[in-house]
Amino acid sequence: MKKVSKRQILKKNTGLLLVALALVFSQFSASAQILEPIKWDFKTKELSEDRIELQFIASIEPTWHLYSQDVPEDGPNPTTFNIEEGENFELIGGVEEPTPTEEYDEAFEMVVKYFAKEKVVFRQEVKVLTDEPFTITGFLEYMCCDDSRCLPPTAVDFDFPINGGAAASSQSDESSGDTPLFETEEIKSADQDNTEALSDNKQHEKKTLWGFFIFAFIAGLAAILTPCVFPMIPMTVTFFMHDKESKAKGKLQAIVYGLSIIVIYTVVGTIVAVAFGASFANWLSTHWLPNVLFFLVFMFFAASFLGMFEITLPNWLINKSDKQADKGGITGPFFMAFTLVLVSFSCTGPLVGAILVESAGGAFLKPIIGMIGFSVAFALPFTLFAFFPKWLSNLPKSGGWLNNVKVVLGLIELALGFKFLSVADQTYHWGLLDREIYLAIWIVIFTILGFYLLGKIKFANDSDVKFVSVPRLALAIITFTFVIYLVPGMFGAPLKALSGYLPPQQTHDFDINAIVRDNLKVANYSQANGAEDQAAKCEDPKYADFLHLPHGLDGYFDYEQGMECARKLNKPVFIDFTGHGCVNCREMEASVWSDPRVLKRLREDFVIIALYVDDKSKLDESEWVKSSYDGKVKKTLGKKYADFQIRKFGVNAQPYYVLLDNEGEMLVKPRAYDLDVEEFVDFLDRGVEEFEEREQ
Numbered sequence: 001m002k003k004v005s006k007r008q009i010l011k012k013n014t015g016l017l018l019v020a021l022a023l024v025f026s027q028f029s030a031s032a033q034i035l036e037p038i039k040w041d042f043k044t045k046e047l048s049e050d051r052i053e054l055q056f057i058a059s060i061e062p063t064w065h066l067y068s069q070d071v072p073e074d075g076p077n078p079t080t081f082n083i084e085e086g087e088n089f090e091l092i093g094g095v096e097e098p099t100p101t102e103e104y105d106e107a108f109e110m111v112v113k114y115f116a117k118e119k120v121v122f123r124q125e126v127k128v129l130t131d132e133p134f135t136i137t138g139f140l141e142y143m144c145c146d147d148s149r150c151l152p153p154t155a156v157d158f159d160f161p162i163n164g165g166a167a168a169s170s171q172s173d174e175s176s177g178d179t180p181l182f183e184t185e186e187i188k189s190a191d192q193d194n195t196e197a198l199s200d201n202k203q204h205e206k207k208t209l210w211g212f213f214i215f216a217f218i219a220g221l222a223a224i225l226t227p228c229v230f231p232m233i234p235m236t237v238t239f240f241m242h243d244k245e246s247k248a249k250g251k252l253q254a255i256v257y258g259l260s261i262i263v264i265y266t267v268v269g270t271i272v273a274v275a276f277g278a279s280f281a282n283w284l285s286t287h288w289l290p291n292v293l294f295f296l297v298f299m300f301f302a303a304s305f306l307g308m309f310e311i312t313l314p315n316w317l318i319n320k321s322d323k324q325a326d327k328g329g330i331t332g333p334f335f336m337a338f339t340l341v342l343v344s345f346s347c348t349g350p351l352v353g354a355i356l357v358e359s360a361g362g363a364f365l366k367p368i369i370g371m372i373g374f375s376v377a378f379a380l381p382f383t384l385f386a387f388f389p390k391w392l393s394n395l396p397k398s399g400g401w402l403n404n405v406k407v408v409l410g411l412i413e414l415a416l417g418f419k420f421l422s423v424a425d426q427t428y429h430w431g432l433l434d435r436e437i438y439l440a441i442w443i444v445i446f447t448i449l450g451f452y453l454l455g456k457i458k459f460a461n462d463s464d465v466k467f468v469s470v471p472r473l474a475l476a477i478i479t480f481t482f483v484i485y486l487v488p489g490m491f492g493a494p495l496k497a498l499s500g501y502l503p504p505q506q507t508h509d510f511d512i513n514a515i516v517r518d519n520l521k522v523a524n525y526s527q528a529n530g531a532e533d534q535a536a537k538c539e540d541p542k543y544a545d546f547l548h549l550p551h552g553l554d555g556y557f558d559y560e561q562g563m564e565c566a567r568k569l570n571k572p573v574f575i576d577f578t579g580h581g582c583v584n585c586r587e588m589e590a591s592v593w594s595d596p597r598v599l600k601r602l603r604e605d606f607v608i609i610a611l612y613v614d615d616k617s618k619l620d621e622s623e624w625v626k627s628s629y630d631g632k633v634k635k636t637l638g639k640k641y642a643d644f645q646i647r648k649f650g651v652n653a654q655p656y657y658v659l660l661d662n663e664g665e666m667l668v669k670p671r672a673y674d675l676d677v678e679e680f681v682d683f684l685d686r687g688v689e690e691f692e693e694r695e696q
Contacts, residue, residue: 035151035653037064038144042158047125054160056081056095056122056140058115063146066120068100068113075108077143077153077616081124088134089162092125104423114145128162136160143614149584149653149673152613152642155632212366213373220377225405253333258383260337265352265375270368288424295424298417305410307403307460340382403461408475411449415442422503435508439489446486450479496590538565543637547612550589551599555608557637559644562609566662572691574606574684577645577656579614579638584673585655595677601684606659613642613654659687667691 041057058066071078081095098120100113126136137159144151303309352374418433418441425433451457453476455465468476489495492508543557556562559575566573578585592598602608615638625634627643634640646652649670659667667690671683 037061037146037151038066038142038154040140040156040158042160044160044162050128051092052126052128052162054083054124054126054136056124056158058120058122058142060115060118060120060144062118064144065101065114065116065146066142066144068115069095069097069122070100070113072110072112075105075110075112076145076150077141077614079122079140079142081122081138081140083124083136083138086134086136088128088130088132089136090127090129092127095122095124097122133161133163136162149655150579150614151652152579152638152645155630209366209369213369216370216373217377220374220380222405222409223374223378224381254383257333257337258379260334261340261379261382262372262375264338264341265371265378266368268352268371270371291420291424294420295417298413298420302410302414302417305406305413307407307462337379403459403463407452407459407462408449411445411452415445418442425503433503435503436490436510438503439486443483443486443490446479446483450476450483453479494590494594537568543617546617547610547615549608549610550593553593553599553602553608555610557610557612559609559611559641562607563662563664566607569607570662570695571605571607572667572687573660573662574602574608574687575658575660576608576610577613577641577651577654577658578610579612579654588655588673588675591675592677592680595681597681598677598684601681601688605684605688607662611641611644612638613645613652614638657683659683659690661691661694 037060039059041059043055043057045053045055047053060066067076067078069078069080079097083091098115100115102111102113104110105112137157139155139157141153141155143153352371418438422433422438425431448457452459453472454468455472458464465472486495489498489502491510495502539561541554541556541558542561547557549555556565562573576585593602615636617637619635619637619640623640625640625643626632627634627647629643629647634643642652645656649656649658651670651672653672656670656672658670661667667687668683671680674680
């Protein structure tokens with residue numbers, strides 16, 4: 001059991017507390033952006049006369065998650081509990097935690113365990129050895145993230161006052177004195193910032209749901225053009241318009257029919273959401289078993305669409321529904337709709353299945369939203385043609401083109417199915433689908449699709465293509481353009497538009513982009529002008545053996561060393577507060593830093609200092625820093641610079657970009673996550689202009 005240093009007890013000294021309070025009040029304006037999405041309470045529970053339970057209760061704000069005690073090496077910091085040993089008690093076992101969510105994390109490229117519930121309770125059983133009152137003290141350490149950012153590891157002190165043989169009281173961290181030492185306007189301001197951040201996340205979620213609705217709506221439109229559905233449009237519409245004496249009644253029945261289609265599909269989505277829920281969805285989206293199963297399902301549906309076999313439901317089910325459709329009133333249109341859903345299953349099943357599978361890793365609402373989008377599009381033509389029957393004469397006749405639609409959908413499903421096999425491959429490191437193999441499969445599939453559209457390849461049930469129509473030619477051009485876009489990816493091109501569907505760049509065996517970049521770096525260093533480069537004037541960067549900058553940029557990972565180099569070169573400083581687990585940091589680097597204008601400025605005009613706030617590398621004792629913010633000694637590289645960011649800039653979220661002169665003074669207002677490249681270029685230019693003005 002790890003021991004706690006005496007500073008954990010000395011911190012309760014009243015004088016030190018007053019000093020801490022005065023310090024924080026003096027830094028009120030700088031601390032307004034401090035995020036605190038995890039709040040801790042500490043309580044005790046009596047189990048028997050000589051046994052108690054220590055409860056560590058984490059209250060987690062929405063969209064944030066807290067990591068488990070069991071986290072793989074090189075992953076995020078686990079939650080740890082350090083209880084100071086004492087003669088008055090002994091620990092029984094370790095700290096127990098509830099079952100965490102287990103999910104593949106793209107940022108860490110591993111499966112991690114975390115908690116995202118509103119409240120999580122960790123429990124430690126203790127045997128009491130005395131009748132005298134005493135206190136159990138110690139500290140816990142945790143790391144938390146939301147969907148786009150991670151905060152650096154945070155330590156929280158705790159103490160449990162114990163009456164001999166029984167639990168005496170309960171308390172929260174507000175009285176145990178570490179994270180929130182006080183309640184002031186500073187904390188309220190931070191809460192307001194958190195609320196704004198949560199509002200932004202909710203807006204993002206709404207956009208995601210709207211995007212999924214559109215995707216499902218398009219799938220519904222595609223289903224109409226399949227051989228199972230399209231011929232049924234005139235048949236079903238005629239059913240509603242057969243009573244010439246009551247056209248109004250026919251239109252009313254048509255509305256009921258369309259709404260019934262929407263209700264039937266929406267009920268399916270609701271059942272999926274209620275039966276499985278979000279926690280099961282996480283398992284579906286990460287575990288190898290469902291992902292391999294989804295891959296096989298997509299292959300099965302694709303084979304059906306390509307004509308290998310027909311998927312059909314039992315005839316008795318269809319016949320029974322058809323009989324009910326002959327009834328009048330509202331019952332007839334409902335069962336007519338139900339019959340349509342059953343009869344068209346062989347064509348709509350793969351599309352509906354694809355929507356439900358895509359929604360498996362999403363929230364509770366996603367399958368419901370997906371089914372609403374699909375069914376609205378699917379029901380739309382039936383309702384419209386019932387109101388405007390003359391439109392039926394303008395419909396194209398059924399024929400071979402319907403099977404063409406089916407084959408195109410089959411090839412697309414074939415390509416998308418490999419996404420699920422890729423997830424399982426990345427999660428369990430099978431090495432089956434490296435990036436170039438995945439891309440090769442897609443290139444082959446979409447090349448086949450292009451030749452199929454030109455009539456050069458035929459599948460079962462296809463008719464001869466006597467000539468290539470303009471729509472087919474347009475689709476073939478789009479397909480071959482997409483294939484050409486994919487080809488450079490075989491040699492390391494990032495293919496940003498497809499980043500969500502492709503394996504990570506680091507799985508690529510031959511990345512010519514990295515080779516060229518390294519050669520250009522060497523060429524840039526040897527340019528004629530006689531100017532000494534950074535390597536000639538400055539020391540080799542510390543920690544460069546395990547920390548790196550993107551896009552072949554050079555820089556430092558130690559603040560003092562980077563500032564020394566900036567003074568030698570007489571350049572301004574670009575500080576990048578980042579983290580290994582910072583998803584938004586990677587997105588900024590991929591979308592903003594990659595712009596040639598940004599790269600040119602970062603490479604030529606600044607000394608870059610990247611400070612990793614979550615790195616767990618141990619520092620030499622001579623480099624330890626005692627924080628003036630919380631009074632603790634920072635012994636790792638990440639803790640040192642997380643504390644530095646809070647103390648100097650009053651912010652603890654990443655990414656965070658700061659421009660300084662070579663004396664450490666701020667040049668312009670810092671920037672956070674923002675994908676506007678023009679604004680970022682202007683940010684860098686304003687920093688250089690301000691630096692030059694100060695030098696004059």
